[in-house]
Amino acid sequence: MIKAYALNAFTKIQSGGNPAAVVLNADNIQIEEMQAIAKKIGFSETAFIRKSRCASYMVNFFTPNEQVDLCGHATIALFTLLRDKGIIPLGNYLQETLSGILPIYVEKDIVFMEQKLPEDYEAPSAKEICDCLNINLNEINSQLPIKIVSTGLKDIIVPIKKLDTLLKLKPDFNQIKKLSHTYKCIGMHLFSLETLYGNTAHCRNFAPLYDIFEEAATGTSNGALACYLYNNGFLDKKICHKLNFEQGYVMERPSEIIVKLIVQNEKIAKVLVGGNAQLQKTLIV
Numbered sequence: 001m002i003k004a005y006a007l008n009a010f011t012k013i014q015s016g017g018n019p020a021a022v023v024l025n026a027d028n029i030q031i032e033e034m035q036a037i038a039k040k041i042g043f044s045e046t047a048f049i050r051k052s053r054c055a056s057y058m059v060n061f062f063t064p065n066e067q068v069d070l071c072g073h074a075t076i077a078l079f080t081l082l083r084d085k086g087i088i089p090l091g092n093y094l095q096e097t098l099s100g101i102l103p104i105y106v107e108k109d110i111v112f113m114e115q116k117l118p119e120d121y122e123a124p125s126a127k128e129i130c131d132c133l134n135i136n137l138n139e140i141n142s143q144l145p146i147k148i149v150s151t152g153l154k155d156i157i158v159p160i161k162k163l164d165t166l167l168k169l170k171p172d173f174n175q176i177k178k179l180s181h182t183y184k185c186i187g188m189h190l191f192s193l194e195t196l197y198g199n200t201a202h203c204r205n206f207a208p209l210y211d212i213f214e215e216a217a218t219g220t221s222n223g224a225l226a227c228y229l230y231n232n233g234f235l236d237k238k239i240c241h242k243l244n245f246e247q248g249y250v251m252e253r254p255s256e257i258i259v260k261l262i263v264q265n266e267k268i269a270k271v272l273v274g275g276n277a278q279l280q281k282t283l284i285v
Helices: 031-041 072-084 126-133 163-167 173-182 219-231
Strands: 003-009 018-023 045-050 057-062 091-097 100-106 111-115 119-121 147-150 154-159 187-192 201-207 212-215 241-247 255-264 267-275 277-284
Touching: 003 031, 003 072, 018 031, 018 072, 018 277, 031 045, 031 057, 045 072, 057 072, 072 091, 072 100, 072 111, 072 219, 072 267, 072 277, 111 219, 126 154, 126 173, 126 187, 147 219, 154 219, 163 187, 163 201, 173 187, 173 201, 187 219, 201 219, 219 241, 219 255, 219 267
Parallel strands: 018 045, 057 091, 154 187, 201 241
Antiparallel strands: 003 018, 003 277, 045 057, 091 100, 100 111, 111 267, 119 147, 147 154, 187 201, 201 212, 241 255, 255 267
């Protein structure tokens, strides 16, 4: 029997945020077993913590059907758990992942994860996106481009003109799955600059290729979105930025993801994604 901890990461309220499971002391659990455990738990991601020779911890992340290189909300959950259980004090740590070794900053009321610097890739056409979302071309925000951006995981970033359109979307998940496979992406991250509560953007995230139809909060995707906004002229390039993204409201799981962009010589030098997590229960699987 394996003990796992269920937490809500990027919580705005107790019942909000994105559920993640964390398994401590996973050194003796084989990869195949990790996958089976993650499938049984059924959360979008489960994190398994192991010893590392080159970092504070080695962490493996699993969706219900596949291992992924990195997961932002599960990272926030696991380091919040380590802090709140008194396993680690406040301070800076290194996390070894399949996406590389990434710094983690554990503060009293928040955990920040440093992501990779952004990389852009060839993106789908607006028509391909509209076919996936069952919307018209004029509902895409033409002032901003459709792009694939990665700060650790590749997402298709899609600007939607109106918040009402974003909230009422009826996506074709089979089409999104095919498009994600074609462009080798985790999924599609949509946003509107119109928001419910005066934040930087309102977001929705679809990743059916990994059996995640919608996520309430996505750290890596919003890190990529912050870089996208900076690199496409939405933000002043001469100063650092702290951005707040709202997500999960359609799912009735209100979430807030905070992204800090550290800027040097008008270029992004660091991408920090942070938030809070709340322990919900202990699972035995």
